[in-house]
Amino acid sequence: TWQIYNPIRLMHSACIQNLFVAGTDTTSITVEWAMAELIRHPDIMKQAQEELDAIVGRERLVSESDLPRLTFLSAIIKETFRLHPSTPLSLPRMATEECEVAGYCIPKGTELLVNVWGIARDPALWPDPLEFRPARFLPGGSHADVDVKGGDFGLIPFGAGRRICAGLSWGIRMVAVTTATLVHSFDWELPAGQTPDMEERFSLLLQLAVPLMVHPVPRLLPSAYQIA
Template sequence: MYLQKEVKKLTRNLASSDSKAVKLGQLLNVCATNTLTRIMIGRRVFDYGSSGWDPKADEFKSMVVELMKLSGVFNIGDFIPFLDWLDLNGVKAKAKKLRKRFNAFLTSIIEEHQISKNEKHQNIYLTTLLSLKDTPQEGCKLSDEEVKAILLNMFGAGTDTPSSTIEWAMAELIRNPRSMVRVRQEIDSVVGEDRLVTELDLPHLPYLQAVVKETFRLHPPTPLSIPRISEESCEIFGYHIPKGATLLVNVWAIGRDPKEWSDPLEFKPERFLLGGEKGGVDVKGNNFEVIPFGAGRRICAGMSLGLVEVQLLTATLAHAFDWELENGLDPKSLNMDEAYGLTLQRAVPLSVHPRPRLSHHLYSSSSP
């Protein structure tokens, strides 16, 4: 319900851009963040603003991106422990500054939540967390810092990853007009042109699902999995893995392995359709060729929400708008370079002109 409402707000905002180019990733980040905060704290925290996005939302996105960069940056102290205290790369100093910014942001959210506490907030995630701080249950008591740490984990994992994945999906569809035409024809046949896509439509859109799977394969939200520690010594493909070793799974490389994928660098959603080379493969950790959410007991806890979010927003953007790159750039010339960090960001944000293609009433504030 919350996701559908935020998608409608995003659609209306894009339609009112007055032919101005918009940075799609910024708007998607607002949509993803508000969806998550409505679930977590019962309200939206950002708006799109008169210029397309709330400056506070832009600041928040920059904080999350910096967090992901610092989490994945090379740090000499990690490899030469006795030099760690020198902070030669300045990682700790930057992390402390970022911590202060996040602390101020999270403190304001908690304080506003406590001031506006009412009956509607009784079943909200943050209310439950704060109740464990004030009234411990079964020996479980949370401190202020632990509550903020949990919120930070949720914001870090649940906002930037879906918005960046959708931005990659739209970039690929713009670069591959045949795929755009095919996914749009499928949606038109199921949904029509007099309403927007809903979550109930998604199971009936196999090509759209294939587009999302192919996007996850080429552009996984986290190119390296979160670290694991080996509990016992073992040998894998002739490599000795000692007990206690830190392990990182290269999800990005697995999705581009020529031993597993034909034309691995090509965007080919058809490979995931029935009869295709990977027709029975999903992205839920059951098939190790493509594991954007990880696998096993430590698979991403937000996988279900994230997958629906990516599918619904990609479907809505492809269905509701025609897309033109800023300054009339040829789609074949679109920069697809990746930025370094724990999450897979575009090096150059996708700047586009959205052109509404459905019934006009769907983009008005009075539409249901």
């Protein structure tokens, strides 16, 4: 029995490990982009901190249970996923039959990649697409009802359909909790006169070409940082 099922168990463990590593990489990349944008836009950073102070206070760290009430933070996360998708191209898909897409004939057997990065910067879908503008996702904003879960094809950082990213829910929560914790717990300082370098480095993942280097300054009560 062990000889029959052990390879399956090993394959299952390897699959979980690969998902975890991939999820960790994409999460850290997205959080780095979010922090770079917030540092570049101190007014948006201040608004996010004010929301966190009002909901969480300064006596404890933010928790996952706080997320549903953090409306502005949610808008920041959506805008980060839009402007800086960690995977700029979808996984390859193959056309099982000849079809037509937007007037183009796609022969059977053609491998296709969806340009997630390009779609989210299409000015026909997104006014001022290169601007970091979380307000577009707030109630009353131009894209208030748009989410990142594959139902709105103008914003598909996790893909869509049957092969949507298996770690979607986990990834969104981790990005939101990590970004909220960093924004809430610290003010962030750059060397005098410097701003984050927003040049992109394209590969399988979309990363900052120059890693973000900043200095954190605690802003909560000292007791908030104590680990029980």
